[in-house]
Amino acid sequence: MVSEVQAQALEGEAAEQSGATTRMNMIQAINSALDVVMDRDATVTVMGEDVGYFGGVFRATAGLQAKYGKTRVFDTPISEIGIVGVAVGMGAYGLRPVPEIQFADYIYPALDQLVSEAARLRYRSAGEFTAPITVRSPFGGGIFGGQTHSQSPEGIFTHVSGIKTVTPSTPYDAKGLLIAAIEDNDPVLFFEPKRIYNGPFNGHWDRPAENWSRHPAGEVPTGYYRIELGKANVVRAGEAVTILAYGTMVHVALQTVADMGVDAEVIDLRTLVPLDIETIEASVRKTGRCMVVHEATRTGGFGAELAALVQERCFYHLEAPVERVTGFDTPYPHSLEWAYFPGPVRIGQALKKILKD
Amino acid sequence: MPGDRTNLPRLALHVPEPQFRPGDAVDFAGVEIPAAGAARRPDTAEAAGEFRDLAYTLVRVLDENGRATGPWDPKLSPETLRRMLRSMALTRAFDERMFRAQRQGKTSFYMKCTGEEAVAIGAAFALDRDDMCFPSYRQQGLLIARDCPLVDMMNQIYSNTGDKLQGKQLPIMYSEKRFGFFSISGNLTTQYPQAVGWAMASAAQADTRIAATWCGEGSTAEGDFHSALTFATVYRAPVIFNVVNNQWAISSFSGFAGAEATTFAARAVGYGMAGLRVDGNDILAVYAATAWAAERARTNQGPTLIEHFTYRVEGHSTSDDPSQYRSAGEPTAWPLGDPIQRLKDHLIGMGEWDEERHAAMDRELAEQVRAAQKAAEGNGILGHGLHQPLDTLFDGVFEEMPWHLREQRQMMLDEETASGRPWDRK
Ligand SMILES: Cc1ncc(C[n+]2csc(CCOP(=O)(O)OP(=O)(O)O)c2C)c(N)n1
Numbered sequence: 001m002v003s004e005v006q007a008q009a010l011e012g013e014a015a016e017q018s019g020a021t022t023r024m025n026m027i028q029a030i031n032s033a034l035d036v037v038m039d040r041d042a043t044v045t046v047m048g049e050d051v052g053y054f055g056g057v058f059r060a061t062a063g064l065q066a067k068y069g070k071t072r073v074f075d076t077p078i079s080e081i082g083i084v085g086v087a088v089g090m091g092a093y094g095l096r097p098v099p100e101i102q103f104a105d106y107i108y109p110a111l112d113q114l115v116s117e118a119a120r121l122r123y124r125s126a127g128e129f130t131a132p133i134t135v136r137s138p139f140g141g142g143i144f145g146g147q148t149h150s151q152s153p154e155g156i157f158t159h160v161s162g163i164k165t166v167t168p169s170t171p172y173d174a175k176g177l178l179i180a181a182i183e184d185n186d187p188v189l190f191f192e193p194k195r196i197y198n199g200p201f202n203g204h205w206d207r208p209a210e211n212w213s214r215h216p217a218g219e220v221p222t223g224y225y226r227i228e229l230g231k232a233n234v235v236r237a238g239e240a241v242t243i244l245a246y247g248t249m250v251h252v253a254l255q256t257v258a259d260m261g262v263d264a265e266v267i268d269l270r271t272l273v274p275l276d277i278e279t280i281e282a283s284v285r286k287t288g289r290c291m292v293v294h295e296a297t298r299t300g301g302f303g304a305e306l307a308a309l310v311q312e313r314c315f316y317h318l319e320a321p322v323e324r325v326t327g328f329d330t331p332y333p334h335s336l337e338w339a340y341f342p343g344p345v346r347i348g349q350a351l352k353k354i355l356k357d
Numbered sequence: 358m359p360g361d362r363t364n365l366p367r368l369a370l371h372v373p374e375p376q377f378r379p380g381d382a383v384d385f386a387g388v389e390i391p392a393a394g395a396a397r398r399p400d401t402a403e404a405a406g407e408f409r410d411l412a413y414t415l416v417r418v419l420d421e422n423g424r425a426t427g428p429w430d431p432k433l434s435p436e437t438l439r440r441m442l443r444s445m446a447l448t449r450a451f452d453e454r455m456f457r458a459q460r461q462g463k464t465s466f467y468m469k470c471t472g473e474e475a476v477a478i479g480a481a482f483a484l485d486r487d488d489m490c491f492p493s494y495r496q497q498g499l500l501i502a503r504d505c506p507l508v509d510m511m512n513q514i515y516s517n518t519g520d521k522l523q524g525k526q527l528p529i530m531y532s533e534k535r536f537g538f539f540s541i542s543g544n545l546t547t548q549y550p551q552a553v554g555w556a557m558a559s560a561a562q563a564d565t566r567i568a569a570t571w572c573g574e575g576s577t578a579e580g581d582f583h584s585a586l587t588f589a590t591v592y593r594a595p596v597i598f599n600v601v602n603n604q605w606a607i608s609s610f611s612g613f614a615g616a617e618a619t620t621f622a623a624r625a626v627g628y629g630m631a632g633l634r635v636d637g638n639d640i641l642a643v644y645a646a647t648a649w650a651a652e653r654a655r656t657n658q659g660p661t662l663i664e665h666f667t668y669r670v671e672g673h674s675t676s677d678d679p680s681q682y683r684s685a686g687e688p689t690a691w692p693l694g695d696p697i698q699r700l701k702d703h704l705i706g707m708g709e710w711d712e713e714r715h716a717a718m719d720r721e722l723a724e725q726v727r728a729a730q731k732a733a734e735g736n737g738i739l740g741h742g743l744h745q746p747l748d749t750l751f752d753g754v755f756e757e758m759p760w761h762l763r764e765q766r767q768m769m770l771d772e773e774t775a776s777g778r779p780w781d782r783k
């Protein structure tokens with residue numbers, strides 16, 4: 001399902017580093033990223049609820065404690081504000097903490113340490129102290145997790161100045177982006193789309209699940225490589241409309257345009273802040289139409305920011321209003337999950353509308 | 358490192374480690390178990406500072422031979438004891454059945470309270486029916502003891518047409534105002550300050566009702582726990598804090614919530630609050646402690662924190678596999694036994710019960726649960742149609758639906774038509 005453009009990009013990036021590749025799902029890729037950076041940098045410290053001996057409820061940190069010891073990989077008390085606050089303090093000492101928040105739905109208790117502290121430390125101390133922390137957290141729905149295991153809160157954090165927000169859509173990207181995030185000297189929120197941990201979910205919940213074993217981006221270098229933050233990925237080149245997406249929705253969008261035979265250009269943003277505005281602008285100027293797809297709720301979501309940017313910068317190139325395809329402005333329901341999820345039908349309706357004239 | 362520090366001892370980071378891991382032989386000899394009947398029972402009017410020792414011992418009533426001893430023996434009638442036994446057995450039968458339903462793919466999720474039944478049911482019997490409970494996800498025993506219809510609970514678990522929560526919540530996240538049971542949150546310990554607020558309101562309104570709340574030992578690490586204790590102390594709120602110390606928080610043992618340093622009941626001491634540590638597998642001790650704390654709350658003596666020392670016999674939830682992180686020998690080696698067995702032995706020792714009656718009761722309860730399940734499944738199971746009408750998705754965000762939600766609701770209905778299978782989403 002990956003485009004030639006993406007395949008070429010992968011080849012190019014992979015060529016920059018030598019060494020073997022192997023098949024990985026997204027969990028294994030994240031685990032590999034942590035392993036690789038921990039091996040290179042003794043200050044990288046992994047912490048969070050159940051991440052130590054057990055290796056995390058999604059097993060993303062499996063084996064790391066046995067390999068790097070308990071002072072570098074440890075379980076924490078169940079206090080999200082404690083986890084992030086302690087990470088900020090460890091960062092002030094000179095470590096490079098990678099805390100995990102078990103589900104993005106549980107990040108809210110940590111809000112003050114993220115928003116008032118981690119995000120502002122560099123600014124308020126004029127660089128004397130920084131918060132080189134990367135908060136990993138699984139986000140998004142599609143697993144019948146109900147309202148407290150399904151949310152996409154990225155828009156809350158993109159609104160905060162001083163924090164970077166990253167979300168991968170493939171195992172290959174997950175590893176390269178996570179390494180870059182950990183090595184970044186500013187705080188990064190790394191939201192992992194848990195619906196695609198095991199395979200590239202295309203939005204058709206009633207069809208058999210795919211895994212990463214046949215996807216080009218499921219082939220991942222075993223060693224070190226980075227994908228620069230702030231660089232989007234054109235995963236499908238096209239002329240008719242630009243689709244901006246990230247995480248799970250990249251795959252849903254790709255499948256929908258394939259099903260509908262629409263020559264869309266699909267851009268995987270990969271980093272929301274800082275945003276790759278050049279790639280977006282160039283694409284929208286070319287296609288003249290822009291659609292934003294995210295699973296998060298609509299009002300005040302990151303799609304609103306994208307729509308604003310596109311109309312500010314590409315207004316005279318637009319042939320139709322920017323479309324937003326999003327989750328609804330309700331909590332994430334349990335039984336009606338697939339009515340809530342912005343799947344192929346919602347994207348398809350919006351495509352028809354934006355391509356109408 | 359600067360030269361003048363080289364002679365100083367090196368620091369070391371302490372990271373707690375549980376006693377046993379998978380494959381280890383289990384010996385709980387290190388767990389201190391004071392004799393039943395040994396703990397004193399202060400007058401409910403005594404100041405909290407007078408009995409701090411009770412936060413570091415174990416209030417126990419039932420001894421190793423199933424006899425009730427000591428000042429905390431609530432001396433309940435055999436009839437009441439049999440009702441308690443029945444509630445605990447029903448809770449266990451319910452858990453077994455619903456766990457299996459999840460395994461059969463009839464719902465997405467379930468959580469058992471096996472081995473911890475006494476904690477919720479002992480409290481339910483000691484509280485008044487209109488006292489308000491703010492539970493965590495592991496106090497289904499409160500609902501069962503307060504006679505919530507099993508079929509209503511199952512409808513919620515199946516997210517079906519009979520689910521009055523309209524399939525909006527994860528299974529077992531009940532809300533049962535009619536049974537004094539607050540809406541359960543997936544976010545840990547949020548119920549703690551809410552219980553204090555309810556209790557403060559009751560006091561401010563010169564009411565007579567009190568509040569009780571529960572959380573796991575792992576959840577005491579959350580900030581909400583400490584905020585709740587501070588507010589409760591400041592305003593002497595009529596609230597009972599229950600910490601269910603079942604030793605594990607998913608894969609993390611109690612040491613990650615501070616148990617290596619002190620007890621959870623001892624959290625009360627720092628706040629100047631009454632604290633009790635109780636054998637959580639002894640329903641008479643749970644009952645007596647709750648009744649004592651309720652009496653203090655009702656007489657404006659303020660809050661009490663009760664640690665229930667117990668053990669999580671099963672996995673955390675249907676998503677968990679405890680064999681990955683703890684020794685399989687732990688549940689059977691737990692030195693405080695099984696709460697149902699202990700009450701059963703006690704009743705038999707009193708001459709008020711026997712094996713035949715117990716077996717007959719178990720059969721009857723299994724039948725009751727089976728019948729309820731059949732009725733509930735008549736309203737549908739998760740993922741097989743018979744769910745709520747689609748547009749209920751938008752109900753209850755606000756009291757009145759604003760324009761943007763009305764628009765989105767219409768969008769969803771249009772999508773449904775466009776999908777070619779209106780109202781058929783399974
Ligand atoms: C704010 C928040 N953080 C994390 C979680 C994930 N989580 C759910 S239950 C649990 C363990 C709780 O353990 P404990 O408090 O001991 O209760 P028990 O499950 O043993 O009854 C965790 C970490 C959550 N639900 N909410």
Ligand SMILES: [Mg+2]
Pocket residue numbers: 573574575601602603604605606607669
């Ligand atoms: Mg626990």
